[in-house]
Amino acid sequence: MTLEQSEYxxxxxxxxxxxxxxxxxxxxxxxxQGENRFNQLQRNLDGISPRTLSLRLKELEQxxxxxxxxxxxxxxxxxxxxTEKGEELRPIFVTMKTWGNKWEIMKP
Amino acid sequence: MTLEQSEYxxxxxxxxxxxxxxxxxxxxxxxxQGENRFNQLQRNLDGISPRTLSLRLKELEQxxxxxxxxxxxxxxxxxxxxTEKGEELRPIFVTMKTWGNKWEIMKP
DNA sequence: CGGTATCCTCGATGATACTG
DNA sequence: CAGTATCATCGAGGATACCG
Numbered sequence: 385m386t387l388e389q390s391e392y393x394x395x396x397x398x399x400x401x402x403x404x405x406x407x408x409x410x411x412x413x414x415x416x417q418g419e420n421r422f423n424q425l426q427r428n429l430d431g432i433s434p435r436t437l438s439l440r441l442k443e444l445e446q447x448x449x450x451x452x453x454x455x456x457x458x459x460x461x462x463x464x465x466x467t468e469k470g471e472e473l474r475p476i477f478v479t480m481k482t483w484g485n486k487w488e489i490m491k492p
Numbered sequence: 493m494t495l496e497q498s499e500y501x502x503x504x505x506x507x508x509x510x511x512x513x514x515x516x517x518x519x520x521x522x523x524x525q526g527e528n529r530f531n532q533l534q535r536n537l538d539g540i541s542p543r544t545l546s547l548r549l550k551e552l553e554q555x556x557x558x559x560x561x562x563x564x565x566x567x568x569x570x571x572x573x574x575t576e577k578g579e580e581l582r583p584i585f586v587t588m589k590t591w592g593n594k595w596e597i598m599k600p
Numbered sequence: 601c602g603g604t605a606t607c608c609t610c611g612a613t614g615a616t617a618c619t620g
Numbered sequence: 621c622a623g624t625a626t627c628a629t630c631g632a633g634g635a636t637a638c639c640g
Contacts, residue, residue, distance in 0.1 A: 481504050514632080
C-alpha cells in the first residue's frame with residue numbers, strides 16, 4: 385500500500401487528529417487495558433485535570449470511538465467502553481509500540 | 493502483543509511525540525512520497541510557514557528520522573532523506589491510513 | 601534557494617472551587 | 621462519583637521581513 389496524498393480528506397490526517405492529542409492516546413491506551421471509569425482514568429493519567437479528561441472523553445464519544453454508559457445508582461457510576469471503531473485502533477498502537485521499543489530515545 | 497503501561501518511558505508516547513505534531517506527520521508523509529527539498533515541501537504543505545517547517549525539520553533531524561544534505565552549489569540545494577529509523581515509521585502510517593479509510597468521518 | 605529574526609495571536613490545558 | 625464553571629497561563633504556530 386502506498387501513501388498518496390491525493391485523497392481528500394487525508395485518512396492519515398483524520399486518524400492523527402482523532403488519536404494524536406496530548407492526552408487522547410493515553411486515555412485510549414488505558415482503555416485498551418480495561419480502565420473505563422472517570423476517576424480511575426484520572427488517577428492513571430498523572431496530571432490530567434477533570435476538565436480536560438471530560439472534554440477528551442466527549443470528543444471520543446462524538447467520534448464514535450467510545451460509548452458512555454450511565455448506571456442509575458448512588459453514588460453514580462459511569463463506564464466508558466470502546467466501540468468496534470475504537471477497538472480497531474489497537475493495531476495502530478501496537479505498531480507504534482513496536483517502533484518505539486526498537487528505536488529508543490536518541491538511538492540512531 | 494499487549495499494551496501494558498508499565499514500560500518507562502512509554503514507547504507509544506515517544507512515538508506519538510515524534511510524529512504526532514500538527515505538521516510533522518504531514519512532512520513525513522510527503523517524504524515517504526519522495527519530496528525532499530525545502531521549498532518543495534513548503535509548497536506541498538499548504539499554509540506552513542518557513543519558520544515552522546524549519547523547526548520541524550530540525551526536530552526530525554535531531555531525532556535521527558531524517559538526514560540533511562547540503563550541496564555546495566548556487567543557488568544552494570538542500571535535500572532531506574529518511575534514515576532507516578524514519579523509513580520504519582511507514583508501517584504506522586499505513587496502519588493509520590487503513591483505519592482512516594475504513595472509518596470515514598462520523599461513520600459509526 | 602533555503603532558511604532566520606521578530607513580533608503577535610490563540611487555542612489547548614492547568615488550577616481550583618463547586619455540585620447533583 | 622462524575623463531572624461543570626471560571627479564570628489564568630503558556631507555548632506552538634502564523635505573518636512578515638530580511639539574509640547569505
